[in-house]
Amino acid sequence: MNARNRARFGGAFLLLLAVLAIAAPLIAPHDPLEQDLLSTFRPPVWMEHGSAMFLLGTDSLGRDVLSRLIFGARAAITVAVVAAVLAGLLGTALGLLAGFFGGRIDTAISRLVEIWMAFPPVLLSIVLAAVLGAGLHTVVIAIVVIDWTRFCRVIRAEVLVQKSRDYVASALTIGLGPVAILRSEIAPNVAPLFVTLLSLEMGIAIVVEAVLSFAGLSVANDTATWGSMIQEGRQFVRQAWWLMALPMACIIVSVLATQALGDGVRELADPLMRRSKR
Amino acid sequence: MSPVLAIRDLHLEIDAQPILRSVALSIAAGEICGLVGESGAGKTMVGRVLLGLQPENARVSAAEVRFEGRDLRGLSARAREQMLGRDIALIPQNPMTALNPVARIEPQMTDVLRMHLGLGRAAARERAIGLLEDVRIREPGRVLRQFPHELSGGMRQRILIAIAFACRPRLIVADEPTTALDVTVQKQILRLLKELQTAYATAILFITHDLGVVAKLCDTVSVMQGGRIVEAASAAMLFASPAHAYTRALLASTPRHDRPGDSLKPIPTALTAQLRSEAAALPGPVPGARAW
Numbered sequence: 092m093n094a095r096n097r098a099r100f101g102g103a104f105l106l107l108l109a110v111l112a113i114a115a116p117l118i119a120p121h122d123p124l125e126q127d128l129l130s131t132f133r134p135p136v137w138m139e140h141g142s143a144m145f146l147l148g149t150d151s152l153g154r155d156v157l158s159r160l161i162f163g164a165r166a167a168i169t170v171a172v173v174a175a176v177l178a179g180l181l182g183t184a185l186g187l188l189a190g191f192f193g194g195r196i197d198t199a200i201s202r203l204v205e206i207w208m209a210f211p212p213v214l215l216s217i218v219l220a221a222v223l224g225a226g227l228h229t230v231v232i233a234i235v236v237i238d239w240t241r242f243c244r245v246i247r248a249e250v251l252v253q254k255s256r257d258y259v260a261s262a263l264t265i266g267l268g269p270v271a272i273l274r275s276e277i278a279p280n281v282a283p284l285f286v287t288l289l290s291l292e293m294g295i296a297i298v299v300e301a302v303l304s305f306a307g308l309s310v311a312n313d314t315a316t317w318g319s320m321i322q323e324g325r326q327f328v329r330q331a332w333w334l335m336a337l338p339m340a341c342i343i344v345s346v347l348a349t350q351a352l353g354d355g356v357r358e359l360a361d362p363l364m365r366r367s368k369r
Numbered sequence: 370m371s372p373v374l375a376i377r378d379l380h381l382e383i384d385a386q387p388i389l390r391s392v393a394l395s396i397a398a399g400e401i402c403g404l405v406g407e408s409g410a411g412k413t414m415v416g417r418v419l420l421g422l423q424p425e426n427a428r429v430s431a432a433e434v435r436f437e438g439r440d441l442r443g444l445s446a447r448a449r450e451q452m453l454g455r456d457i458a459l460i461p462q463n464p465m466t467a468l469n470p471v472a473r474i475e476p477q478m479t480d481v482l483r484m485h486l487g488l489g490r491a492a493a494r495e496r497a498i499g500l501l502e503d504v505r506i507r508e509p510g511r512v513l514r515q516f517p518h519e520l521s522g523g524m525r526q527r528i529l530i531a532i533a534f535a536c537r538p539r540l541i542v543a544d545e546p547t548t549a550l551d552v553t554v555q556k557q558i559l560r561l562l563k564e565l566q567t568a569y570a571t572a573i574l575f576i577t578h579d580l581g582v583v584a585k586l587c588d589t590v591s592v593m594q595g596g597r598i599v600e601a602a603s604a605a606m607l608f609a610s611p612a613h614a615y616t617r618a619l620l621a622s623t624p625r626h627d628r629p630g631d632s633l634k635p636i637p638t639a640l641t642a643q644l645r646s647e648a649a650a651l652p653g654p655v656p657g658a659r660a661w
Binding site for chain 1: 420421422446449450451452453454455458459461462463466467468469470471472476480481484485529532
């Protein structure tokens with residue numbers, strides 16, 4: 092698949108997901124919390140005993156799986172966008188500072204990153220969840236607090252490379268100050284890397300949300316998320332495997348879509364890559 | 370008349386290793402001064418120090434560094450930024466890497482105009498088009514919208530020359546401006562440089578290893594070897610009667626189209642050894658010399 096198609100596929104899927112998430116109450120065929128104890132463990136419509144009433148079947152309490160998946164997209168999209176952007180901004184700002192100014196600033200930030208990365212991330216998020224209480228904001232904060240280091244390290248390394256380039260020296264010789272050089276020479280050259288990292292981070296955020304939901308540390312039990320669906324489905328995996336498989340599939344496709352979008356956009360946005368495609 | 374640039378006793382050390390020793394240079398207004406020497410002689414470092422681009426771990430000291438009578442030692446970062454690009458400019462060595470690959474030509478040209486001359490966006494654009502015409506680039510309006518990789522090496526070097534001349538600086542440091550280009554393009558670029566230099570009466574410190582170029586272009590020449598200047602003279606004098614043994618060896622090692630039969634002689638190793646021991650005996654920085 093070429094860059095344009097990758098970007099289109101990823102973008103289209105994420106847009107669809109976003110529309111589903113925003114318009115969930117209008118689109119979902121059922122209330123995601125509505126229980127129908129007379130029709131529990133219904134399989135999806137294409138399997139034996141499936142019914143058109145519940146296109147993707149029902150869970151142990153007779154709740155409609157399709158509706159729950161659609162409402163689950165809300166948590167996934169929110170976390171993916173908000174957490175990834177916040178982690179990206181924080182990490183990139185510190186990475187730019189460390190790489191560009193070097194010296195003591197670099198030492199301070201780099202040591203902080205090293206110390207930070209020595210914490211086991213899952214334990215750190217469990218502690219955060221315990222302190223802040225369960226909820227979507229906890230998931231976002233946990234991801235930002237843990238993953239800004241990824242941006243910081245990679246961006247810092249790239250800034251060091253950029254700083255030694257001739258065009259930065261040229262910019263110095265026309266009398267550009269540090270702020271102007273950071274803005275007009277270094278930032279645009281670091282941007283493609285930032286886009287790639289951001290898309291990676293969106294995928295990671297979706298997975299982390301699922302992991303925390305699975306561990307019961309994400310949102311309250313009455314809200315449907317893909318992670319909590321997997322966790323519930325796990326108990327019945329022998330009777331009704333689709334309860335676990337369907338939310339997993341949602342996660343996998345969403346993560347793939349973020350990667351495809353990031354990859355495609357980076358190639359389309361980078362004049363150097365554009366040239367090599369010609 | 371006082372020179373545009375006067376350097377005396379410039380020393381530079383990196384990790385206690387002397388790179389430049391007692392370098393002295395004097396360039397008069399509107400004059401092209403060639404700085405020649407082998408690779409590693411320290412030519413480029415002299416240019417870099419002038420522009421404040423020396424490596425961070427370099428220790429620089431000098432008895433005198435004056436630009437138009439103004440002491441450049443201990444200049445504040447702010448004052449240096451104001452001076453670079455406006456009074457002293459650089460034509461870099463490699464046009465292929467000296468332009469920002471992800472930015473269009475226009476902002477790269479107009480930055481210097483807007484900052485130093487305070488021009489607005491439209492006025493700076495007008496000026497940039499004029500400059501591109503000066504360096505014989507066709508369709509300047511279109512070129513301004515292009516990215517560096519869409520242009521040839523010769524075009525990029527013309528653009529860099531245009532940027533260097535943008536604010537009519539009094540001194541330009543040209544660091545091997547044609548080394549990275551084809552021979553045919555080299556000639557055009559040198560002619561262009563000479564034209565602009567004459568028109569604006571700019572002094573140029575022309576760093577090169579090409580004695581042929583020096584003979585054609587330069588008014589005065591300083592020959593560098595092992596971090597010091599072994600001979601400085603007017604170009605005519607230097608080529609007619611080179612005084613220093615190293616200069617003679619350097620000339621003998623250069624192909625000459627006016628004497629096609631001559632065989633080329635490598636620089637004798639005995640001579641380089643002798644020069645090295647001479648250089649080692651040179652005094653270091655004067656204790657009183659101000660650190661830069």
